[in-house]
Amino acid sequence: MQVALFITCFNDTLFPDTGKAVVKVVEQLGHQVIFPEEQTCCGQMHFNTGYQVEAMPLIRRFVEIFSQYEAIVSPSASCVGMVREMYRFAAEVHQDVKLADEVALLAGRVYEFSEFIVNRLGVQDVGAYYPHRVTYHPTCHSLRGIHVGDAPEQLLRAVRGIDYVPLTQSTECCGFGGTFAVKNADTSMAMLGDKIRHILDTRAEVCVAADNSCLMHIGGALHRQRSGVRIAHLAEILAAQE
Amino acid sequence: MKKPESVIIALAPRFEVGAKSALQNTQLRRNMGKATQTIRAKRAAVVEELSDWESLRVAGQHIKDEVLQHLDTYLVQLEDAITQAGGHVHWAKDAHEANEIVTRLIQATGAKEIIKVKSLTTDEIRLNEALELAGITAIETDLAELIIQLAHEKSSHILVPAIHKNRSEIRALFQKSMNLPELTDEPKELAAAARQYLREKFMTVRVATSGANFAIAETGSVCVVESEGNGRMCLTMPDVLISVMGIEKILPRWQDLGVFMQLLPRSSTGERMNPYTSIWTGVHADDGPQEFHLVLLDNGRSDVLADSVGRQTLHCIRCSACINVCPVYERTGGHAYGSVYPGPIGAILTPQLVGMAHADSLPYASSLCGACYDVCPVRINIPEVLVHLRGKVVAEKQAQPKSWFDGENIGMKAMATAFGHRSTYEFAQRAGQLAQWPFVHEGYIEHGPGPLGKWTAMRDFPAIPPQSFRDWWRERQRDE
Amino acid sequence: MSNSSRNAMLAKIRTAISNGSRGDFHEAHTNAAYLSNDDENIAVRIDLFAHRVAEYKAWVGRCKADAIAQAIGERLMIRGKKRIVIPSDLPASWLPTGIDFIRDAQLDRAEVAGMDGVLSGAALGIAQTGTIVLDGGAFQGRRMISLLPDYHLCIIRAQDIVGMVPEAFTQLETARRNPIQPYTFISGPSATSDIELNRVEGVHGPRTLDVFIVG
Numbered sequence: 001m002q003v004a005l006f007i008t009c010f011n012d013t014l015f016p017d018t019g020k021a022v023v024k025v026v027e028q029l030g031h032q033v034i035f036p037e038e039q040t041c042c043g044q045m046h047f048n049t050g051y052q053v054e055a056m057p058l059i060r061r062f063v064e065i066f067s068q069y070e071a072i073v074s075p076s077a078s079c080v081g082m083v084r085e086m087y088r089f090a091a092e093v094h095q096d097v098k099l100a101d102e103v104a105l106l107a108g109r110v111y112e113f114s115e116f117i118v119n120r121l122g123v124q125d126v127g128a129y130y131p132h133r134v135t136y137h138p139t140c141h142s143l144r145g146i147h148v149g150d151a152p153e154q155l156l157r158a159v160r161g162i163d164y165v166p167l168t169q170s171t172e173c174c175g176f177g178g179t180f181a182v183k184n185a186d187t188s189m190a191m192l193g194d195k196i197r198h199i200l201d202t203r204a205e206v207c208v209a210a211d212n213s214c215l216m217h218i219g220g221a222l223h224r225q226r227s228g229v230r231i232a233h234l235a236e237i238l239a240a241q242e
Numbered sequence: 243m244k245k246p247e248s249v250i251i252a253l254a255p256r257f258e259v260g261a262k263s264a265l266q267n268t269q270l271r272r273n274m275g276k277a278t279q280t281i282r283a284k285r286a287a288v289v290e291e292l293s294d295w296e297s298l299r300v301a302g303q304h305i306k307d308e309v310l311q312h313l314d315t316y317l318v319q320l321e322d323a324i325t326q327a328g329g330h331v332h333w334a335k336d337a338h339e340a341n342e343i344v345t346r347l348i349q350a351t352g353a354k355e356i357i358k359v360k361s362l363t364t365d366e367i368r369l370n371e372a373l374e375l376a377g378i379t380a381i382e383t384d385l386a387e388l389i390i391q392l393a394h395e396k397s398s399h400i401l402v403p404a405i406h407k408n409r410s411e412i413r414a415l416f417q418k419s420m421n422l423p424e425l426t427d428e429p430k431e432l433a434a435a436a437r438q439y440l441r442e443k444f445m446t447v448r449v450a451t452s453g454a455n456f457a458i459a460e461t462g463s464v465c466v467v468e469s470e471g472n473g474r475m476c477l478t479m480p481d482v483l484i485s486v487m488g489i490e491k492i493l494p495r496w497q498d499l500g501v502f503m504q505l506l507p508r509s510s511t512g513e514r515m516n517p518y519t520s521i522w523t524g525v526h527a528d529d530g531p532q533e534f535h536l537v538l539l540d541n542g543r544s545d546v547l548a549d550s551v552g553r554q555t556l557h558c559i560r561c562s563a564c565i566n567v568c569p570v571y572e573r574t575g576g577h578a579y580g581s582v583y584p585g586p587i588g589a590i591l592t593p594q595l596v597g598m599a600h601a602d603s604l605p606y607a608s609s610l611c612g613a614c615y616d617v618c619p620v621r622i623n624i625p626e627v628l629v630h631l632r633g634k635v636v637a638e639k640q641a642q643p644k645s646w647f648d649g650e651n652i653g654m655k656a657m658a659t660a661f662g663h664r665s666t667y668e669f670a671q672r673a674g675q676l677a678q679w680p681f682v683h684e685g686y687i688e689h690g691p692g693p694l695g696k697w698t699a700m701r702d703f704p705a706i707p708p709q710s711f712r713d714w715w716r717e718r719q720r721d722e
Numbered sequence: 723m724s725n726s727s728r729n730a731m732l733a734k735i736r737t738a739i740s741n742g743s744r745g746d747f748h749e750a751h752t753n754a755a756y757l758s759n760d761d762e763n764i765a766v767r768i769d770l771f772a773h774r775v776a777e778y779k780a781w782v783g784r785c786k787a788d789a790i791a792q793a794i795g796e797r798l799m800i801r802g803k804k805r806i807v808i809p810s811d812l813p814a815s816w817l818p819t820g821i822d823f824i825r826d827a828q829l830d831r832a833e834v835a836g837m838d839g840v841l842s843g844a845a846l847g848i849a850q851t852g853t854i855v856l857d858g859g860a861f862q863g864r865r866m867i868s869l870l871p872d873y874h875l876c877i878i879r880a881q882d883i884v885g886m887v888p889e890a891f892t893q894l895e896t897a898r899r900n901p902i903q904p905y906t907f908i909s910g911p912s913a914t915s916d917i918e919l920n921r922v923e924g925v926h927g928p929r930t931l932d933v934f935i936v937g
Contacts, residue, residue: 009661012711013671014704019711035715041661046654048610050632054658061662089626092747093551093633100747144612173569177609182696184607186262189700190271190573191609220701223686277919284919294756301754311743314735327901333728385925386916402916409917429922433914437925444926445831461902471869471912471927478865479831489735496895500888501756503907507851511915514774515851515887518927519907520865526904528828529864540731548738550745 001031004069006083006110008076009041015212018075021239022113025126026073029117038065043090044082049179052093059090063102071120072110075235077142077210080112084146112142113235114210118151124158129242131161135204136234137195137218139211140173152210152234159237165202169194176217188217196221199229206230208237254580256603261574273408274575281566284512285617291514292504301501303621306557309492310547316459316492317538323462327524329534334486336541337367343537344369344451344484345376351482353378353449357440359466359476360384361453362400362560363486363539365582366595369451380451381443383472385436392419398576400583401510401562406575433470440472450476450531454487455559456502457536459494463523464536467506467516477520483531488539490547490556502559505619509561542595551630555590557620562587564614564624570607579604586614590627598635605631649693668712675706758892760850760885767849768935771883774852778910779923780931787936791818794841794875797932803838803873809863812841816877826867834866839873840928845897845905847883847935848890854878854933855890856906857897865906874928876908880937 003026007019023033043058062083066072074080084107091100117123136156142148156164175181175191182188195218199207207222209215212233219231254260264270289295309316321331334340348356356373358364358380370380382391389404390397393415397403404412413427416435425435452473456465464485466473477483493502499521507516525534546552565571565585576584581592581601589608593601605628614624636651645651660670681687682705690698697703709717760767772782785793795818798806805822807829817823824837843861844854854876856862861877868874884890894905912927923929 007711009667013674013706016707016709016711016714020714023715035712037712037715038664040664040667043661046658048629048632049650049654050605050629050634050636051654051658052633052636054654058658058661086626086629088747089551089629092744093630097746140609140611140613144616171613173609173611173613175569175609177611180606180609182693184258184261184570185696185700186258186265187570187573187607188609190265191569192701216704217701220697220703223702224688224700273918280919297754297756301756304754311739313739314732317732317735333731335727335731335734339727383926384916385914389916402919404916405919412917429917429920430924432917433922433925440926441835445835461898463902469912470914470916470925472925474865474869474906475926478869489731497888497891500758500891503891504887511919511921513909513921515848515853515907515909517778517909517911517913519905521905521907523902523904526858526901529858529866529904538731540734544731544734544738547735548742550742550747553742553744 001071002069003031003033004066004072005033005035006039006066006072006074006079007035008074008079011075011212014216015233018212018233018235021233021235022073022075024239025117025235029121029123029126034069036065042079042082044079044086045178047082047086047090052090055090056094059087060099063087063099063106066110067102067106070109071116073113073116074110075113075210075233076212077112077139077146077148078213080110081141081145083107083110112146112148112210114151114155115146115148118154124154126155126158126238128238128240129160130237130240132206133163133165133204134206134208134237135165135167135199135202136170137167137174137199137207137209137214138170139209139214142210143171148210155234155238156208162237165204167202168198174214174218176214178213181217192217192221196225200227204229206232206237208232208234210234257578257580257607258603260578260580261607264574264578270406270575271573273406274572277402277405278566278572281512285509285563285566288508288512288514292508298501298504299619299621302505302619303557305493305498305501306620309494310490310553310556313489313492313547316494317489319459320457320462320492323460324524324536327462329462329524329536332535332537334537334539334541340367340486340537340539340541341369341372344486345372345378347482347484347535348373348378348449349376351449353447355379355381355447356449356451357381357383357443357447357476357480358387358450359452359468359473360387361451361486362582363453363488364451365397367486367539367541369486381440381447383440383443383476385433385470388436388440389415392416396577397582398584399562399565400560406577444475444479448480449482449484450480452476452483452485454485454491454536455506456493456499457487457491458496458499459492461496461523463496463521465499465519465521467519469511469517471518474518474520477522478530480531482533484535484537486537486539488541489543506559506561509563509617509619546594549594552590552594552627554622555587555594555627557622558587558591559620561619563617563619567613567617569611569613570609579607586624587622590624590631593631598631598638602635602638605635653693671710675708678706756888757886758888762849762885764880767883767885768880771847771849771852772935774849775854775910775933778852778913780910780933782933782935784935790816790877790934790936793934794818794877795821797875797934798839801839801873801930801932805838807834807837807840807867807871809842809861809867812843812861816841826863831866831870835870837871839875840867840871841875842868842877844876844878844882846890846893847878848887849883850886852909853890854908855894856908857894858903859897865904868906869927872928873930875932875934877934877936880935883935
């Protein structure tokens with residue numbers, strides 16, 4: 001299968017290793033990865049902050065660039081959620097029926113990385129080896145936005161050598177929320193404080209998630225506290241080998 | 243007569259300002275954390291019991307959709323049915339009109355004192371203040387409302403207005419205001435004190451006001467859902483009953499109660515059924531008040547109805563499940579929302595009722611985590627409405643010339659332009675890699691400039707690596 | 723108020739209805755196939771009802787139809803209740819000797835409030851939620867008499883217990899009178915969750931609720 005990688009501007013710029021890991025895992029499973037280089041940003045930050053007029057060209061651009069691919073995979077549940085859940089709404093806000101139709105055709109072919117591996121490819125064990133104590137934070141958009149279910153946990157549990165520890169109150173938001181983290185920094189930090197406490201309680205070496213944006217938030221506090229706990233995108237764990 | 247304020251927010255500070263002071267109150271955070279964790283677990287347990295919960299939610303949504311699509315018809319049908327059953331229906335386009343109607347009806351009885359069943363709608367229109375100006379004392383009879391009234395505070399939760407107070411704080415309040423120095427902080431004893439305090443009022447006051455949870459268009463029946471029996475007292479004992487109801491609270495058919503009386507108690511107090519529900523139709527011979535008035539209140543609701551995305555907000559049955567599950571509300575409490583409607587539902591309802599200019603910080607009082615949508619018994623897509631309202635806030639801001647100097651606006655527009663083409667996007671990427679060097683320390687930015695500073699005040703920010711993913715991809719393509 | 727407010731409101735609502743429609747973007751309604759009745763036999767249903775009522779910290783007992791008076795007498799003895807208000811149509815055959823029963827023939831509120839308790843029948847029961855419904859019908863009387871006394875002994879016939887909430891509303895609709903009667907749904911003794919969100923029994927309504935299922 002040809003798989004078009006939707007890297008997201010955020011991962012492209014700040015977390016290139018996640019993209020490399022996705023390429024490695026998908027290719028190892030025998031599929032061809034294509035990277036449409038015209039891609040930039042899906043428009044999520046603008047749209048969700050209220051800059052909806054500014055987001056529209058980005059949304060139309062994304063639809064144009066990715067419409068031709070059979071499967072589009074992204075290591076960001078939140079950007080996948082934008083395309084699958086919010087593009088229809090964006091089309092409605094701008095009363096663009098044509099865009100709505102195009103989105104309806106495209107949305108079903110856009111996958112978050114873990115749901116693509118588990119649900120589309122039917123694979124749980126990707127042959128990874130990662131001898132570390134790991135906990136997993138299900139990000140809001142992966143859990144409630146696009147309903148990946150337990151696909152990430154299935155993949156993690158199949159990793160050889162891993163010491164997987166579940167997180168207490170895992171389904172609670174870490175307080176990132178895009179511009180929320182800046183606009184409501186105090187509340188965001190109160191939420192993050194509780195999340196960090198639960199992560200430290202697991203005595204994990206690494207905190208894993210399906211969104212680098214939330215991980216950046218969590219990792220920002222872990223690093224500030226010199227906690228020694230690292231963050232890693234799920235794809236990077238699955239790409240690790242002996 | 244001085245006119246009372248008819249808006250919900252009277253000079254409330256922006257959400258983030260109110261939140262900051264709330265977050266510093268450690269007692270409040272302990273009380274809120276304990277209460278929200280308790281109610282979440284209770285709700286989850288009773289929802290789990292019903293195999294058809296999701297179908298009930300869909301049914302609730304559909305019924306409400308139908309109500310709103312034919313609201314004019316159902317309101318007229320309700321009016322006819324109530325009138326036939328010996329009741330009177332009044333129409334109030336705003337808070338001011340509603341307060342005038344209620345005041346006039348009470349004055350006609352000559353009463354100087356009324357008893358009240360807890361009602362958000364009457365809180366919204368500030369009925370108590372309006373009555374006070376007319377020399378009428380309104381006595382709140384719900385335990386939590388009584389606590390708030392005795393403490394001269396504002397509600398912090400739509401269902402449990404005193405959720406921010408723990409038992410020892412309530413004991414201290416009752417000891418003082420009821421003159422009961424021996425009172426302990428046993429909840430049973432505190433409830434008994436309230437029973438004794440209000441009994442005489444229930445036996446003697448001739449006029450009551452209430453809200454309404456539901457009104458059935460086909461029969462003219464009005465329904466109040468409660469726990470303590472103060473509702474039954476107010477609905478049964480006085481001679482005159484005046485109920486104030488938002489126009490959206492209507493249900494088409496009697497049978498619809500079979501859906502909503504499952505959704506509401508489980509979502510609300512996390513019980514299979516609340517202790518008491520009263521349903522009455524007009525007046526009943528030899529049983530209860532012999533004069534009944536229903537005031538139908540618009541007060542901004544028809545504006546919400548006219549907004550295709552915002553309209554779903556009117557599905558709300560005021561259960562408070564979204565409030566209880568909200569991680570933001572859990573940390574800040576209700577007062578930060580500056581409205582009788584706090585939490586996620588407040589963040590979407592308040593700005594729509596009073597206008598963005600008065601409440602433009604509320605649509606941003608959410609991390610869009612989606613927990614509210616998951617628990618909403620009538621499937622209001624709260625994150626969708628929040629994003630929709632953010633769009634309105636920005637549009638209103640951009641319509642003003644001062645937005646030309648607004649940093650966020652300038653930055654967002656610049657980024658959108660850069661993201662519009664691959665070349666400008668890649669240029670911006672490289673510019674970021676170069677511009678960050680004065681701030682980077684061992685792979686992290688600990689003190690960022692400009693808006694990044696708000697982030698790095700509390701957490702570190704990762705440095706932009708020298709090679710982007712696309713650079714790596716191109717290198718890899720070349721090597722192959 | 724004036725007709726002008728009424729007409730203005732209705733006109734505004736009508737405009738809003740057409741302006742606020744999602745039109746082409748409206749999501750099609752999916753099937754909402756919620757359950758409207760259970761398939762349980764009467765014995766299971768009665769057990770569930772008894773169990774769920776008891777979970778509200780009410781006392782629940784069973785008795786045969788020909789032993790109602792004796793059961794009531796024993797119960798009131800245990801509770802120490804001597805002066806009991808009863809609806810005017812309550813059958814004499816229910817009443818044991820040795821207790822002072824006062825029929826409600828327009829008693830005033832102080833008299834009702836002064837009673838030790840109330841004895842009543844019920845319109846129906848809902849097993850799923852442990853709810854008793856009163857509709858002012860046979861053996862139930864005015865709303866006031868089941869509200870003011872601090873103790874309520876309620877007698878419900880086994881055949882009047884339905885499985886689920888929607889069934890209850892269907893049954894009440896079938897039994898609707900003209901003019902429509904008032905309804906009171908009772909699930910346990912009066913309670914509040916206003917103190918730290920814990921349910922505490924006993925505020926303004928009867929603080930003690932005893933229930934006999936007959937048959």
